[in-house]
Amino acid sequence: MNVELVNTGSELMLGRVLNTHQQFLCRRLADLGHVVSRQVAIADTGAEIQNAVREALGRADLIITTGGLGPTSDDITRELIAELLGKKLIENKNVLTHIEQFFAQRNRPRPSKTSVETFVPAGAEVFLNATGTAPGLAIKIEPNPFRPDKKTSWLVMLPGPPRELRPMFDNQIVPLLKREFAEEIFICRTLRSSGVGESRAQELVEQDLQPLVRQGLEIGYCARPGAVDVRLVASGATAARLIHAGEASVQKNLGANIFGFDDDEIENVVVQLLNAQKKTLALAESCTGGNIAHRVTNVPGASAVFLGGVVSYADVVKEKFVGVRAETLAAHGAVSEAVAREMAVGAREKFGADFALGITGIAGPSGGTVEKPVGTVFIALATASGVEVKKFLNAWDRETFKQVTATQALDRLRQMLSA
Amino acid sequence: MNVELVNTGSELMLGRVLNTHQQFLCRRLADLGHVVSRQVAIADTGAEIQNAVREALGRADLIITTGGLGPTSDDITRELIAELLGKKLIENKNVLTHIEQFFAQRNRPRPSKTSVETFVPAGAEVFLNATGTAPGLAIKIEPNPFRPDKKTSWLVMLPGPPRELRPMFDNQIVPLLKREFAEEIFICRTLRSSGVGESRAQELVEQDLQPLVRQGLEIGYCARPGAVDVRLVASGATAARLIHAGEASVQKNLGANIFGFDDDEIENVVVQLLNAQKKTLALAESCTGGNIAHRVTNVPGASAVFLGGVVSYADVVKEKFVGVRAETLAAHGAVSEAVAREMAVGAREKFGADFALGITGIAGPSGGTVEKPVGTVFIALATASGVEVKKFLNAWDRETFKQVTATQALDRLRQMLSA
DSSP states (O other), X not given: OOEEEEEEOXXXXXXXXXOOHHHHHHHXXXXXTXXXXXXXXXXXXXXXXXXXXXXXXXXXXXXXXXXXOSSSTTOOHHHHHHHHHTOOEEEOHHHHHHHHHHHXXXXXXXXXXXXXXXXXXXXXXXXOOTTSXXXXXXXXXXXXXXXXXXXXXXXXXXXXXXXXXXHHIIIIIHHHHHHHSOOOOEEEEEEEEESXXXXXXXXXXXXXXXXXXXXXXXXXXXXXXXXXEEEEEEESTTHHHHHHHHHHHHHHHHXXXXXXXXXXXXXXXXXXXXXXXXXXXXXXXXXXXXXXXXXXXXXXXXXXXXXXXXXXXXXXHHXXXXXXXXXXXXXXOSXXXXXXXXXXXXXXXXXXXXXEXXXXXXXXXXXXXXXXXXXXXXXXXXXXXXXXXXXXXXXXXXXXXXXXXXXXXXXXXXXXXXX | OOEEEEEEOHHHHTTOSOOOHHXXXXXXXXXXXXXXXXXXXXXXXXXXXXXXXXXXXXXXXXXXXXXXXXXXXXXXXXXXXXXXXXXXXXXXXXXXXXXXXXXXXTTOOOOGGGGGGGEEETTOEEEOOTTSSSOXXXXXXXXXXXXXXXXXXXEEEEOSSHHHHHHXXXXXXHHHHHHHSOOOOEEEEEEEEESSOHHHHHHHHHHHHHHHHHTTOEEEEEEETTEEEEEEEEESTTHHXXXXXXXXXXXXXXXXXXXXXXXXXXXXXXXXXXXXXXXXXXXXXXXXXXXXXXXXXXXXXXXXXXXXXXXXXXXXXXXXXXXXXXXXXXXXXXSSHHHHHHHHXXXXXXXXXXXXXXXXXXXXXXXXXXXXXXXXXXXXXXXXXXXXXXXXXXXXXXXXXXXXXXXXXXXXXXXXXXX
C-alpha cells in the first residue's frame, strides 16, 4: 500500500510555521502498518496544489492533504480538489448545523465567511469537526483516472490547525482506514531512556541486538533533551518475535534508565507512579521557571497527586514561600546545594506533600561565574526520610537547559518511586 | 527562480523525528528573496532519493538536499546523486585533513567509517563542516539534462544534523547563493494578534487591504492557540511601499489586538514592557499549571521583572500561599470569579509585586459541570488600583486550553501595559 501526504500552506514555504503534521500523520500511519512513502509541501496557490495532488493520485492508494479547508481567502484546497476530480460542491446541512452550534455555544455570531465550509464535494464522506468548524472530507476515487492501472484511491482532506487535525484523524479517519485498507504487520517500538548519552546508549545495546538485526530487526537512535530513544522496527510474520526479543535485550542492557515506551513522557510515568502509590508531590522551582509544574499538569488527572508548586525566581520568594533561610542564601548563594536542599525540604513541609523537588541553577545566557558557569544546577529530592541533592552541568541554550533540567528532576523522582 | 528542497531520512517517514530543516531553510531562503516552491521528504532508500532528485532537477534552478552524507550504512545520498549525474567520486585531501583534525582535537581516533566522507563528486564545490565531519557539496549542472530547456541548475547537499546544517548554510551556502543568483526583493511581514478569531480578523482587515492586493500584496492568515497571525507578502520594486501601507492598514483595523511582529511571542512583549516601565509581576496559576511562569521564564532577562508564582493546584494551597479565604472557596467553588480575584490580589500582596495574574478554571478532560463546563476559566489582573476579572470559555483539549488561557492572561497584562 502506497501512502502520500500533501501539506498545503504558504506559511510553510515561507518558513513561518513548523510542519508538525508530517510527524504526527507519519507516526500514526506507521502504527497502522502503512509507512508513508512521500510527503510534499507546497504553497496554497491553485496550480501548485493541483499539480501535487495530481502527481500523488498517479502513484498512491491513499493521499492525505492538510490545510486549506478554513473560511479565509487563502483556504482553497477543497475547491481545487473538487475541480481536479470534476466534482460539484454541494451544501451539506449537517455541517451548517454543526457550525451554527459551534458559534452558539460560544455566544458568538457565526461569521458569514464560514458558509464556504458547508460546501463539500459531491459523494464525499464528511467528518464533522469536533474542535472547530471546517469538516474533514474523504473521497473514494473509483476508478482513479490518474493511475496507470486505474485502481481505486482514497483522498482524505484534513483541516490545518493541529488541535482540529489530530482528534479528527484519531477518532474519525482511523476507522475509515481500518474499514478500507487491510492492516499490514509493521511494529515500531520505542524504548525511552534517560541518564545516558546517545553514543553510550548505542554501546550498551548494539552488540546484543546483532543476531536480531541479521534476522531483519532495524534499530534507530534519537537524542532528545535529557533523553535517548532506542527504536526497534520490524515487519512481516516474524515482526512480533523480533520486537519482543529486541525489547528484552534493550531492557536488560539499559535497565533502570528506561523510563517508558513509545509516547510515554517522563511526567506521565511519574503521575502514574504517584497515583499507584497514593503519594503527593510539591515543587520549588527556580531556574526551571514552572516547566516541571507545566509538564506535570499536562497529564490528565495530575490534580490527584500534584498539590502545587512555587516558582521562586526572586530570592525573597525562596525565603517567604518555601522557608529558605536568609543566612543560607547569604553564605552559599541562591545557586547552591544548601539552597536546593532547603527549597525541597521547605516545599515538602509547606505543601504537606510526601515528596518535593527543589531546583536551583543558572539557565543563562547571563549570570554565570567561573565557579558556577551557566548550566550549573542543583536538584534536591525531599522525602519522609531526608533529602538528597545532585549537581549537574547542563550547558545548553536557555530553553534546552529548562527541558533537560526538568527531565532530570522528574527522573530522580521516577527512579526513586520505581526502585 | 525556482527552489526545491529534498529531505531524506527514514526516521522522517516513520514520524519519529520532526523535520525542522524545512522551516529553517524556507525561512532563510525567503529572506534572500527565494521562496521555496516545493519540499519533498522521502525515505533514505536508493530509488526514492534518485526519483525525488530527478524530478526536482526537471523543474528547479536550485535544489537543496538534506541528510545522508554521514559515515553510516544508511548515508547514501552522495553516492546516489553522483550516480544520477554520471559523476565519479574522487577523494578530497582537504576533507581528509579536516576530518583528521576534527578527531585529533577531540583526542579520539578517526573511525575508519569516516573515509567515505572524503570522497566527493567530480567538480563539486566542497564546504568543510565546522561542527562535524561530513562536508557540504554543491554541483553546478550545466547544462541540466533533466530540464526541458536544459538550463543550468545548482544542486546543494547539506548534512542532516541541525547543528551542522545551520551554520554551514548561513556561513558557506549563503555566499554561494549570493554569488550565483541575483537577490530578489521579497518582503514578508507578520502582524501577530490576540483576542479575535481567524474569520473575525479577516473581516476586520480585508476590505481596506483590497486596493493593495490589486497592486500585488499577498495576504495570509494563520490561527494559533489564542492568537491569529496576519501575514503580508510582496516582491519586486513596489514591495517596500506595499508592505508599509499594508502594515499601517492592519494596524489601524486590529488596533490594540496586535501584540507583536514576525517572531515576537506575547511573553517577550510582556517582559519588554515590564522592563521598560520597571514593574514586577507575580502569578497565581491554578488551571494553567505553571505554563505562564514557564513561558515568562523562557525570556532571557525575565528575572529582572518576574518575582515568581504559585501553582496552586490543591485548594489548601490557594488558601495557604496566596490567601484565598476558606469561606470564598466554600461559597463559590475553586473555579469562580471570587477565587480568581482573591488569587490575584493575594499573589500581588504576598510577592510584593506591581501586578499579579490569578487564573482558575477547568482544564478537563474531567471536572466539568452543567453550570461550569470544561473550558470555563476566570482570569484576574490585580494592580495598585484594584482587580478586574474576566470569564472565558476555552473548550479545547487540555494542552490547548492551557496555551490559550496563558495567552489570554498575558494579553490582558500586555493590553494594560501598552494602554
